[in-house]
Amino acid sequence: MKTAVIVFPGSNCDRDAAEALRMVTGHAPAMIWHQETSLPDGLDLAVIPGGFSYGDYLRSGAIAARSPITRDLVKRAEDGMPVLGVCNGFQILIETGLLPGALMRNAGLLFVCERTPLQIENTNSRFTRSYGETREVTIPVAHHDGNYFADNETLDRLEGEGQVAFRYLNNPNGSIRDIAGITNAKGNVLGMMPHPERAVDPVHGGTDGLGVFESLLGGTA
Amino acid sequence: MKAKIHVYLKPGVLDPQGTAVANSLKTLGFEEVTGARQGKLIELDLSSVDAEEASERVKAMCDKLLTNPVIENYDIELSA
Amino acid sequence: MKAKIHVYLKPGVLDPQGTAVANSLKTLGFEEVTGARQGKLIELDLSSVDAEEASERVKAMCDKLLTNPVIENYDIELSA
Amino acid sequence: MTDISPRYAPGITEEIALEHVTADEYETILRVLGRAPNMVELGIFSVMWSEHCSYKSSRVHLKKFPVTGERVVYGPGENAGVIDIDDGDVAVFKMESHNHPSYIEPYQGAATGVGGILRDVFTMGARPVALMNALRFGAPDHPKTRQLVSGVVAGIGGYGNCVGVPTVGGETNFDKGYNGNILVNAMAVGLAKREGIFTAAAKEAGFPVLYVGAKTGRDGIHGATMASAEFGEGSEEKRPTVQVGDPFTEKKLIEACLELMAEDAISSIQDMGAAGLTSSSVEMASRGGLGIELDLDHVPQRETGMTAYEMMLSESQERMLMILKPGAEPIAERIFRKWDLDVATIGKTTDTGRMVLKHKGETVCDLPLDPIGEEAPAYTRPWFEPEARASIDPRSMKGPEHLGEALLTLMASSDMASKRWIWGQYDRHVMADTIASSEDPADAAIVRVHGTNKALAITTDCTPRYCYADPFEGGKQAVAETWRNLTAVGADPIAITDCLNFGNPERPEIMGQFVGCVEGMAEACRALSFPVVSGNVSLYNETDGKAIPPTPAVGGVGLLPDLSKRAGFGGMKEGDVVLLVGE
Ligand SMILES: Nc1ncnc2c1ncn2[C@@H]1O[C@H](COP(=O)(O)OP(=O)(O)O)[C@@H](O)[C@H]1O
Numbered sequence: 001m002k003t004a005v006i007v008f009p010g011s012n013c014d015r016d017a018a019e020a021l022r023m024v025t026g027h028a029p030a031m032i033w034h035q036e037t038s039l040p041d042g043l044d045l046a047v048i049p050g051g052f053s054y055g056d057y058l059r060s061g062a063i064a065a066r067s068p069i070t071r072d073l074v075k076r077a078e079d080g081m082p083v084l085g086v087c088n089g090f091q092i093l094i095e096t097g098l099l100p101g102a103l104m105r106n107a108g109l110l111f112v113c114e115r116t117p118l119q120i121e122n123t124n125s126r127f128t129r130s131y132g133e134t135r136e137v138t139i140p141v142a143h144h145d146g147n148y149f150a151d152n153e154t155l156d157r158l159e160g161e162g163q164v165a166f167r168y169l170n171n172p173n174g175s176i177r178d179i180a181g182i183t184n185a186k187g188n189v190l191g192m193m194p195h196p197e198r199a200v201d202p203v204h205g206g207t208d209g210l211g212v213f214e215s216l217l218g219g220t221a
Numbered sequence: 222m223k224a225k226i227h228v229y230l231k232p233g234v235l236d237p238q239g240t241a242v243a244n245s246l247k248t249l250g251f252e253e254v255t256g257a258r259q260g261k262l263i264e265l266d267l268s269s270v271d272a273e274e275a276s277e278r279v280k281a282m283c284d285k286l287l288t289n290p291v292i293e294n295y296d297i298e299l300s301a
Numbered sequence: 302m303k304a305k306i307h308v309y310l311k312p313g314v315l316d317p318q319g320t321a322v323a324n325s326l327k328t329l330g331f332e333e334v335t336g337a338r339q340g341k342l343i344e345l346d347l348s349s350v351d352a353e354e355a356s357e358r359v360k361a362m363c364d365k366l367l368t369n370p371v372i373e374n375y376d377i378e379l380s381a
Numbered sequence: 382m383t384d385i386s387p388r389y390a391p392g393i394t395e396e397i398a399l400e401h402v403t404a405d406e407y408e409t410i411l412r413v414l415g416r417a418p419n420m421v422e423l424g425i426f427s428v429m430w431s432e433h434c435s436y437k438s439s440r441v442h443l444k445k446f447p448v449t450g451e452r453v454v455y456g457p458g459e460n461a462g463v464i465d466i467d468d469g470d471v472a473v474f475k476m477e478s479h480n481h482p483s484y485i486e487p488y489q490g491a492a493t494g495v496g497g498i499l500r501d502v503f504t505m506g507a508r509p510v511a512l513m514n515a516l517r518f519g520a521p522d523h524p525k526t527r528q529l530v531s532g533v534v535a536g537i538g539g540y541g542n543c544v545g546v547p548t549v550g551g552e553t554n555f556d557k558g559y560n561g562n563i564l565v566n567a568m569a570v571g572l573a574k575r576e577g578i579f580t581a582a583a584k585e586a587g588f589p590v591l592y593v594g595a596k597t598g599r600d601g602i603h604g605a606t607m608a609s610a611e612f613g614e615g616s617e618e619k620r621p622t623v624q625v626g627d628p629f630t631e632k633k634l635i636e637a638c639l640e641l642m643a644e645d646a647i648s649s650i651q652d653m654g655a656a657g658l659t660s661s662s663v664e665m666a667s668r669g670g671l672g673i674e675l676d677l678d679h680v681p682q683r684e685t686g687m688t689a690y691e692m693m694l695s696e697s698q699e700r701m702l703m704i705l706k707p708g709a710e711p712i713a714e715r716i717f718r719k720w721d722l723d724v725a726t727i728g729k730t731t732d733t734g735r736m737v738l739k740h741k742g743e744t745v746c747d748l749p750l751d752p753i754g755e756e757a758p759a760y761t762r763p764w765f766e767p768e769a770r771a772s773i774d775p776r777s778m779k780g781p782e783h784l785g786e787a788l789l790t791l792m793a794s795s796d797m798a799s800k801r802w803i804w805g806q807y808d809r810h811v812m813a814d815t816i817a818s819s820e821d822p823a824d825a826a827i828v829r830v831h832g833t834n835k836a837l838a839i840t841t842d843c844t845p846r847y848c849y850a851d852p853f854e855g856g857k858q859a860v861a862e863t864w865r866n867l868t869a870v871g872a873d874p875i876a877i878t879d880c881l882n883f884g885n886p887e888r889p890e891i892m893g894q895f896v897g898c899v900e901g902m903a904e905a906c907r908a909l910s911f912p913v914v915s916g917n918v919s920l921y922n923e924t925d926g927k928a929i930p931p932t933p934a935v936g937g938v939g940l941l942p943d944l945s946k947r948a949g950f951g952g953m954k955e956g957d958v959v960l961l962v963g964e
Contacts, residue, residue, distance in 0.1 A: 227342050228342070229342070229344075239343075239344075242343065242366075242367070243345075245366055246345075246362055246366060246367075249362075249365060249366060251358060251361075251362055252348075253347045253348045253349045253355075253358065254345055254346070254347060254348075254362075255346045255347065255348050256345070256346035257343060257344065257345050257346070258343075258344045259341065259342070259343055259344075260341070260342035260343075260344065261339065261340070261341065261342055262307050262308070262309070262339070262340035262341060262342040263322065263337060263338070263339055263340075264309075264319075264337065264338045264339075264340070265323075265326075265334055265336070265337050266334070266335045266336035266337070267333045267334060267335065268332075268333045268335050269333045275333075278331060278333065281331075282326055282329075282331055282334075285329060286322075286325060286326060286329060287322070287326075
């Protein structure tokens with residue numbers, strides 16, 4: 001499996017994401033600097049890691065969404081390449097328009113860092129299928145702007161099409177309809193606020209994040 | 222030339238920051254405050270000379286980067 | 302009555318947000334941008350009726366809560 | 382010897398001089414220079430001989446700490462302490478205060494405190510892997526407390542979360558003794574390879590001096606010190622400004638510095654802390670017994686019309702000074718450009734033993750470096766032992782009537798109550814090596830050494846109440862508690878850093894608290910073979926003549942050679958046996 005992690009100035013979960021990918025796939029991912037203009041050919045997955053790309057100034061993810069590498073990423077995602085955006089990666093995907101809605105300041109106005117129980121809404125997606133019968137997982141969140149918002153029409157569509165991937169069981173940030181992660185209509189792009197790469201080793205206190213990476217191993221869904 | 226851009230949250234979009242501001246003001250005894258909303262103020266210095274063109278360009282900046290149309294509205298004030 | 306409060310960083314205070322915005326605009330081809338600063342915009346709804354009194358009160362709100370006098374300046378616009 | 386340009390000729394009066402240094406200090410300056418200093422030079426002396434840089438009140442007592450040990454690689458004197466943790470790995474750590482700035486502007490004060498302590502650690506070639514914070518606030522019902530707590534905590538989180546270093550633990554006390562003077566102490570821990578450690582001392586003359594990081598602005602320059610008649614320009618912006626932190630730039634600076642450190646390019650490196658350009662350039666040159674020449678025109682500047690004085694005293698954040706191996710400039714430029722940071726060659730090392738500064742073609746400063754260090758004031762301030770508090774015989778005390786109620790009262794007290802509201806705002810898991818942090822049932826935080834099966838245990842401790850009652854015993858207790866907390870998670874305690882927060886040292890009773898605490902700490906350190914490898918002193922913590930409780934915060938680091946052997950106090954089951962050990 002050929003994977004890549006995109007690194008923006010201010011990304012800070014790039015190493016963690018790379019380690020999780022190496023652990024699951026047996027290969028180190030390519031680390032792609034934001035100034036590059038194209039991703040390697042034949043990628044099975046591109047990960048946009050968490051962090052504070054460009055300081056998260058203006059709006060979280062806004063500047064990264066307009067950087068050189070992102071243009072190619074959007075094109076490839078539209079062609080069907082799987083893309084996983086975690087935390088800041090989710091914010092960036094939203095800002096590119098690949099995923100609908102907006103991620104606003106947490107309702108409590110504070111940064112939240114906690115291990116969060118999640119409901120897996122769709123266990124058939126290419127990002128969740130290895131969870132099998134498991135419906136409930138615990139994965140940590142750490143963010144200031146994770147409060148998902150979209151208009152009702154969009155929300156109904158997301159729910160109707162099975163695009164809600166994860167829901168919070170104990171909403172930490174005010175997200176509308178408890179949404180923690182969504183996919184695009186084609187199902188090849190997932191954005192989620194919780195950090196699966198922080199739950200892949202028993203010393204993390206749990207390995208519930210592994211499933212997200214393992215699900216991708218089986219080829220295209 | 223200078224541009225002053227006011228960025229507002231759209232009506233209907235929840236504004237927890239504004240709500241917190243209104244509540245704290247009331248707690249401090251400013252009972253006359255019935256609501257608050259918090260937005261952004263972006264000031265740009267421009268080397269442009271033509272006001273009309275500058276206005277077009279700043280609008281493009283707002284649409285391409287400075288604001289998020291899903292949740293925000295904006296207005297632009299240009300001055301020499 | 303409504304109050305619109307513009308909160309600016311004082312001149313000389315580092316404004317990393319503004320710098321990031323200016324750089325990003327330039328990268329997107331808006332070469333005319335020579336500088337950017339980011340501030341806050343706070344809009345208040347007030348039940349006040351007397352403009353003069355309201356202006357005093359809003360000033361007090363700014364000094365007590367809404368702005369940080371160490372690094373920020375502000376101005377107030379009142380409207381009916 | 383270069384002559385000072387006429388425009389910058391010494392013209393200051395004794396009156397102005399005495400606003401910056403004491404009469405004795407000014408006499409020393411006149412003697413070593415053989416002339417009056419100009420304003421730039423006076424500024425340099427006043428910074429270098431400030432309490433903050435010269436430790437003039439504390440130096441004689443800090444010598445009492447044991448600072449060596451089998452695992453000590455570098456003790457006090459470097460930017461941070463360095464200890465050996467086997468396999469060629471070292472841990473690098475230090476604690477520092479940012480008390481006054483945090484009281485004035487809680488968010489930025491605390492944030493820049495975190496930024497500063499991180500720079501102390503990565504300056505030495507270590508990747509920062511953990512942050513801790515020791516906080517003391519006033520009484521919970523004091524009108525300022527709420528706003529200070531929320532600002533400080535948001536600032537620590539805002540900076541640490543953004544740079545991507547987990548904040549894994551800390552301590553928080555509330556006491557009316559801190560009503561007018563809070564304490565914000567931050568500790569950073571980093572990891573490096575032993576052969577990858579960098580130090581600050583300049584090594585050879587003729588090497589290029591590089592400035593990297595953010596641009597210099599007028600941050601932290603106080604209006605009052607600007608009353609110089611020498612400079613005409615730049616008068617429009619002479620207002621005092623606080624330092625504002627930019628964690629995004631710091632993150633880029635960490636990555637860029639570590640990337641450059643992996644090349645054979647850097648000869649020595651130093652962060653620009655308080656009064657950045659002055660202390661970094663003076664210290665690098667004088668530690669190496671060399672001289673330094675800088676052309677301030679090349680210093681990247683954020684504002685126009687900055688004077689030499691302003692540049693030398695600016696406290697702008699996220700800047701570093703490095704001496705490169707000759708010819709390595711292109712490597713540094715490539716890396717810093719890649720990270721979109723400023724980089725400029727601003728001068729070179731010399732063999733003159735002097736610091737020469739040029740600005741706009743004129744020589745604005747020409748000082749011998751040796752005397753700045755050698756003649757730095759060191760005071761043996763008068764002190765007396767504080768009156769010991771009468772000890773209470775516990776048997777003479779009547780126990781509470783309802784034990785359960787007493788327990789609830791205790792648990793609801795501000796010091797004992799859950800600190801979740803605080804640590805919930807800190808990213809404790811970034812870097813994916815956090816094994817125990819604030820939320821976990823363990824007496825110390827545990828952070829895995831990346832890619833290995835060993836870990837560091839980290840804790841901060843101090844009980845100011847004890848230090849107030851009996852400084853010597855309180856000092857001992859703080860060190861002992863640190864040691865116990867490390868052993869309680871199964872680690873071998875190795876060494877400590879400290880942050881000694883006290884009131885005005887010119888008052889003998891305060892000096893007495895200081896001396897007592899230091900001697901108590903030193904005794905415990907000796908008894909436990911637990912040396913001090915770095916630290917920081919913060920004096921003059923008082924308002925209206927009322928000093929804070931003596932607060933010698935201790936930060937300890939230990940090694941857990943095998944992660945599977947860690948311990949905690951979670952997972953208790955019914956039927957478990959409870960053992961009480963000790964006296
Ligand atoms: N300022 C702080 N930052 C991070 N963690 C904190 C802070 N204050 C307290 N904590 C955490 O809260 C927990 C309880 O703190 P404390 O009551 O001091 O416990 P203990 O006495 O067991 O060290 C500890 O895990 C500690 O690390």
